[in-house]
Amino acid sequence: MLERTKSDVSPERKWEDLEIGEETRSSPLSVSAEDIIAFAGRYDPQYFHNDPEAAKQSLFGELVASGIHTAALWRVMDHEVNGNVDWVCGVQWDEVRWRKAVRAGDTLTAASRLVSKRPSNSRPGVGIVVLDHWVTNQDGDVVFSFTSTDLVYRRAE
Numbered sequence: 001m002l003e004r005t006k007s008d009v010s011p012e013r014k015w016e017d018l019e020i021g022e023e024t025r026s027s028p029l030s031v032s033a034e035d036i037i038a039f040a041g042r043y044d045p046q047y048f049h050n051d052p053e054a055a056k057q058s059l060f061g062e063l064v065a066s067g068i069h070t071a072a073l074w075r076v077m078d079h080e081v082n083g084n085v086d087w088v089c090g091v092q093w094d095e096v097r098w099r100k101a102v103r104a105g106d107t108l109t110a111a112s113r114l115v116s117k118r119p120s121n122s123r124p125g126v127g128i129v130v131l132d133h134w135v136t137n138q139d140g141d142v143v144f145s146f147t148s149t150d151l152v153y154r155r156a157e
Helices: 033-043 067-082
Strands: 024-026 087-098 105-121 126-136 142-153
Touching: 024 067, 024 126, 033 067, 067 105, 067 126
Parallel strands: none
Antiparallel strands: 024 105, 087 142, 105 126, 126 142
């Protein structure tokens, strides 16, 4: 059985509690120009992420969030609604798409749908789940999407 190394109390939802087809939706999260510039300054210093004036000359015509910033924002929003799942870890992302640029002033919402689950053949005490994830802006446009494969702790037998 996979052993725990954390000392805090584990989240209450185990693999057995997850149902195929269940969906989650986060609270809205607004993105400011200051957020975009701060993230870009540290992790992705391209001019269309960190210089509002120079960004006007880019393909986007204005400041836009880094794709990695969008993924990090997804992580924050997803944890709000899926943080009660007793995750072991994520193991794979597929079909990753940045569909539309995230701009200053956008308000984002993250959603997920559980598409499949099965017990792990190689790790007793663990189940495998596959989820579709997507982030929409205030207009309902999908800005980021992917499918994840994740490990979740099972109940002790």
